[in-house]
Amino acid sequence: MGGTKRLCRPVILMGPPGAGKGTQAQVLAARYGVPHIATGDMFREHVRQGTPLGREAEAYMRRGELVPDRVVVAMLAERIGRPDCAAGFILDGFPRTVAQAEVLDRLLAEAGWPPPLVVHFAVAHGVLLRRLAGRRVCTVGGEIYNIYDHPPKVAGRCDHDGGELVQRPDDSEEVIQERLVTYQQHTLPVLDYYRRAGLVEEVNGEGTPEQVTAAVVALVEKIVCRDGRL
Ligand code: AMP
16 A cells, blocks of 8 residues: 555554563654654653753652652643654654643644553563663664663664663662552553543563563554545
Protein backbone atom coordinates (compact mmCIF):
# COMPACT_ATOMS: atom_id res chain seq x y z
CA MET A 1 0.00 0.00 0.00
CA GLY A 2 1.34 3.41 -0.92
CA GLY A 3 0.45 6.78 0.56
CA THR A 4 1.68 8.55 3.63
CA LYS A 5 1.90 6.54 6.79
CA ARG A 6 1.03 7.97 10.13
CA LEU A 7 0.01 6.81 13.56
CA CYS A 8 -3.69 7.37 14.07
CA ARG A 9 -3.35 7.55 17.84
CA PRO A 10 -0.62 8.83 20.13
CA VAL A 11 1.43 6.04 21.73
CA ILE A 12 2.31 6.08 25.44
CA LEU A 13 4.96 3.67 26.71
CA MET A 14 4.48 2.91 30.39
CA GLY A 15 6.41 0.92 32.93
CA PRO A 16 8.85 1.39 35.81
CA PRO A 17 12.37 2.79 35.36
CA GLY A 18 14.41 0.16 33.53
CA ALA A 19 11.42 -1.45 31.82
CA GLY A 20 12.81 -0.69 28.36
CA LYS A 21 10.62 2.29 27.41
CA GLY A 22 13.51 4.37 26.06
CA THR A 23 15.06 1.51 24.10
CA GLN A 24 11.75 0.62 22.47
CA ALA A 25 10.74 4.24 21.87
CA GLN A 26 13.97 4.81 19.91
CA VAL A 27 13.22 1.81 17.68
CA LEU A 28 9.57 2.77 17.14
CA ALA A 29 10.39 6.41 16.37
CA ALA A 30 12.88 5.35 13.70
CA ARG A 31 10.54 2.73 12.26
CA TYR A 32 7.47 4.96 12.00
CA GLY A 33 9.23 8.28 11.44
CA VAL A 34 7.57 10.00 14.38
CA PRO A 35 9.09 11.92 17.31
CA HIS A 36 10.19 10.14 20.48
CA ILE A 37 9.21 12.48 23.29
CA ALA A 38 10.95 11.58 26.54
CA THR A 39 10.39 14.15 29.29
CA GLY A 40 13.41 12.76 31.19
CA ASP A 41 15.65 13.33 28.13
CA MET A 42 14.22 16.84 27.74
CA PHE A 43 15.05 17.64 31.37
CA ARG A 44 18.56 16.20 31.06
CA GLU A 45 19.12 18.43 28.03
CA HIS A 46 17.97 21.48 30.02
CA VAL A 47 20.29 20.47 32.87
CA ARG A 48 23.20 20.10 30.43
CA GLN A 49 22.53 23.55 28.97
CA GLY A 50 22.09 25.07 32.43
CA THR A 51 18.70 26.67 31.67
CA PRO A 52 16.45 27.94 34.53
CA LEU A 53 14.14 24.98 33.87
CA GLY A 54 17.11 22.63 34.08
CA ARG A 55 18.20 24.11 37.40
CA GLU A 56 14.71 23.65 38.80
CA ALA A 57 14.36 20.07 37.54
CA GLU A 58 17.83 18.91 38.57
CA ALA A 59 17.15 19.02 42.31
CA TYR A 60 14.17 16.66 41.96
CA MET A 61 15.91 14.35 39.50
CA ARG A 62 18.94 13.95 41.76
CA ARG A 63 16.68 12.68 44.53
CA GLY A 64 14.65 10.37 42.29
CA GLU A 65 11.53 12.49 42.83
CA LEU A 66 9.12 13.82 40.25
CA VAL A 67 9.48 17.31 38.85
CA PRO A 68 6.31 19.30 39.70
CA ASP A 69 3.37 18.75 37.34
CA ARG A 70 3.09 22.40 36.23
CA VAL A 71 6.69 22.37 34.96
CA VAL A 72 6.40 19.06 33.11
CA VAL A 73 3.01 19.81 31.64
CA ALA A 74 4.05 23.20 30.21
CA MET A 75 7.12 21.62 28.59
CA LEU A 76 5.14 18.69 27.17
CA ALA A 77 2.27 20.84 25.86
CA GLU A 78 4.70 22.97 23.88
CA ARG A 79 6.44 19.87 22.48
CA ILE A 80 3.36 18.00 21.26
CA GLY A 81 2.05 21.20 19.68
CA ARG A 82 4.96 21.31 17.24
CA PRO A 83 4.28 20.42 13.58
CA ASP A 84 6.46 17.28 13.65
CA CYS A 85 3.87 15.65 15.96
CA ALA A 86 1.07 15.89 13.38
CA ALA A 87 1.73 12.36 12.08
CA GLY A 88 1.82 10.87 15.57
CA PHE A 89 4.30 10.70 18.43
CA ILE A 90 5.60 8.37 21.10
CA LEU A 91 5.56 9.43 24.74
CA ASP A 92 8.15 7.90 27.05
CA GLY A 93 8.07 8.86 30.73
CA PHE A 94 4.92 10.98 30.51
CA PRO A 95 2.36 11.01 32.09
CA ARG A 96 3.70 10.00 35.51
CA THR A 97 0.87 11.29 37.71
CA VAL A 98 -2.91 11.12 37.34
CA ALA A 99 -2.96 14.95 37.19
CA GLN A 100 -0.59 14.80 34.19
CA ALA A 101 -2.80 12.17 32.53
CA GLU A 102 -5.86 14.36 32.97
CA VAL A 103 -4.14 17.35 31.38
CA LEU A 104 -2.92 15.14 28.54
CA ASP A 105 -6.50 13.96 27.89
CA ARG A 106 -7.54 17.57 27.50
CA LEU A 107 -4.60 18.52 25.28
CA LEU A 108 -5.19 15.53 23.00
CA ALA A 109 -8.93 16.22 22.74
CA GLU A 110 -8.30 19.90 21.94
CA ALA A 111 -5.89 18.89 19.18
CA GLY A 112 -8.41 16.42 17.73
CA TRP A 113 -6.54 13.23 18.68
CA PRO A 114 -8.39 10.03 19.59
CA PRO A 115 -7.45 8.39 22.93
CA PRO A 116 -3.87 7.08 23.14
CA LEU A 117 -2.61 3.52 22.81
CA VAL A 118 -0.98 2.76 26.16
CA VAL A 119 1.61 -0.03 26.08
CA HIS A 120 2.59 -1.34 29.50
CA PHE A 121 5.90 -3.19 29.91
CA ALA A 122 5.72 -5.71 32.74
CA VAL A 123 9.17 -6.46 34.24
CA ALA A 124 10.07 -8.13 37.56
CA HIS A 125 11.82 -6.08 40.24
CA GLY A 126 15.13 -8.01 40.10
CA VAL A 127 15.39 -7.54 36.34
CA LEU A 128 14.80 -3.79 36.69
CA LEU A 129 17.61 -3.46 39.24
CA ARG A 130 20.09 -5.25 36.98
CA ARG A 131 19.08 -3.19 33.95
CA LEU A 132 19.33 0.14 35.79
CA ALA A 133 22.66 -0.68 37.41
CA GLY A 134 24.11 -1.82 34.06
CA ARG A 135 22.68 0.98 31.91
CA ARG A 136 25.08 3.20 30.00
CA VAL A 137 24.01 5.98 27.64
CA CYS A 138 25.84 7.54 24.68
CA THR A 139 26.66 11.20 25.32
CA VAL A 140 26.38 11.93 21.59
CA GLY A 141 23.30 10.15 20.21
CA GLY A 142 21.58 8.89 23.36
CA GLU A 143 21.77 5.19 22.37
CA ILE A 144 21.19 2.91 25.35
CA TYR A 145 23.49 0.01 26.27
CA ASN A 146 23.76 -2.42 29.16
CA ILE A 147 27.15 -3.65 30.33
CA TYR A 148 25.65 -7.05 31.23
CA ASP A 149 23.06 -7.77 28.55
CA HIS A 150 23.82 -5.44 25.64
CA PRO A 151 27.45 -4.29 25.86
CA PRO A 152 29.04 -2.06 23.21
CA LYS A 153 31.67 -3.62 20.91
CA VAL A 154 34.36 -1.41 22.48
CA ALA A 155 34.00 -0.83 26.23
CA GLY A 156 32.83 2.69 27.05
CA ARG A 157 32.25 3.67 23.40
CA CYS A 158 29.05 3.87 21.34
CA ASP A 159 28.86 1.44 18.38
CA HIS A 160 27.18 4.10 16.20
CA ASP A 161 29.32 7.17 16.65
CA GLY A 162 32.13 6.29 19.08
CA GLY A 163 30.61 8.66 21.65
CA GLU A 164 31.48 8.23 25.31
CA LEU A 165 29.10 5.99 27.28
CA VAL A 166 28.20 7.26 30.74
CA GLN A 167 26.03 6.23 33.66
CA ARG A 168 23.09 8.50 34.46
CA PRO A 169 23.62 10.18 37.86
CA ASP A 170 20.22 8.89 39.00
CA ASP A 171 21.17 5.28 38.16
CA SER A 172 23.06 5.04 41.47
CA GLU A 173 21.79 2.31 43.83
CA GLU A 174 20.25 4.73 46.31
CA VAL A 175 18.39 6.84 43.77
CA ILE A 176 17.21 3.74 41.87
CA GLN A 177 15.33 2.62 45.01
CA GLU A 178 13.73 6.04 45.38
CA ARG A 179 12.65 6.11 41.72
CA LEU A 180 11.02 2.70 42.04
CA VAL A 181 9.11 3.88 45.14
CA THR A 182 8.07 7.05 43.30
CA TYR A 183 6.79 4.88 40.45
CA GLN A 184 4.68 2.76 42.81
CA GLN A 185 3.20 5.77 44.57
CA HIS A 186 2.53 8.15 41.69
CA THR A 187 2.64 6.31 38.38
CA LEU A 188 0.93 2.97 39.07
CA PRO A 189 -2.32 4.92 39.61
CA VAL A 190 -1.90 6.30 36.07
CA LEU A 191 -1.86 2.74 34.76
CA ASP A 192 -5.12 2.06 36.61
CA TYR A 193 -6.56 5.28 35.20
CA TYR A 194 -5.85 4.09 31.64
CA ARG A 195 -6.96 0.52 32.43
CA ARG A 196 -10.35 1.81 33.52
CA ALA A 197 -10.59 3.60 30.17
CA GLY A 198 -9.75 0.32 28.38
CA LEU A 199 -6.66 1.75 26.69
CA VAL A 200 -3.88 -0.51 28.03
CA GLU A 201 -2.13 -3.28 26.08
CA GLU A 202 0.26 -5.50 28.03
CA VAL A 203 3.70 -6.53 26.80
CA ASN A 204 6.15 -8.88 28.50
CA GLY A 205 9.14 -6.57 28.94
CA GLU A 206 11.54 -9.30 30.04
CA GLY A 207 12.49 -10.66 26.63
CA THR A 208 15.43 -9.55 24.52
CA PRO A 209 15.09 -6.05 23.04
CA GLU A 210 14.22 -7.70 19.70
CA GLN A 211 11.49 -9.88 21.22
CA VAL A 212 9.96 -6.89 22.99
CA THR A 213 10.11 -4.83 19.79
CA ALA A 214 8.22 -7.57 17.92
CA ALA A 215 5.47 -7.51 20.55
CA VAL A 216 5.18 -3.71 20.53
CA VAL A 217 5.25 -3.45 16.74
CA ALA A 218 2.40 -5.98 16.53
CA LEU A 219 0.32 -3.56 18.62
CA VAL A 220 1.41 -0.36 16.88
CA GLU A 221 0.78 -1.81 13.41
CA LYS A 222 -2.92 -1.84 14.29
CA ILE A 223 -2.97 1.94 14.66
CA VAL A 224 -1.04 2.79 11.49
CA CYS A 225 -3.27 4.55 9.01
CA ARG A 226 -2.51 5.02 5.38
CA ASP A 227 -4.09 7.90 3.45
CA GLY A 228 -6.15 8.72 6.51
CA ARG A 229 -7.65 5.22 6.77
CA LEU A 230 -6.81 2.54 9.31
P1 AMP B 1 13.40 9.27 33.09
O1 AMP B 1 14.52 9.52 32.14
O2 AMP B 1 12.06 9.10 32.40
O3 AMP B 1 13.69 8.15 34.05
O4 AMP B 1 13.25 10.59 33.97
C1 AMP B 1 14.31 11.07 34.78
C2 AMP B 1 13.78 12.01 35.84
O5 AMP B 1 13.18 13.15 35.23
C3 AMP B 1 12.68 11.43 36.73
O6 AMP B 1 13.20 10.67 37.79
C4 AMP B 1 11.99 12.70 37.21
O7 AMP B 1 12.74 13.36 38.20
C5 AMP B 1 12.04 13.57 35.94
N1 AMP B 1 10.84 13.34 35.10
C6 AMP B 1 10.81 12.81 33.85
N2 AMP B 1 9.56 12.77 33.37
C7 AMP B 1 8.76 13.28 34.34
C8 AMP B 1 7.35 13.47 34.46
N3 AMP B 1 6.50 13.14 33.47
N4 AMP B 1 6.89 14.03 35.61
C9 AMP B 1 7.73 14.38 36.61
N5 AMP B 1 9.05 14.19 36.57
C10 AMP B 1 9.59 13.65 35.44
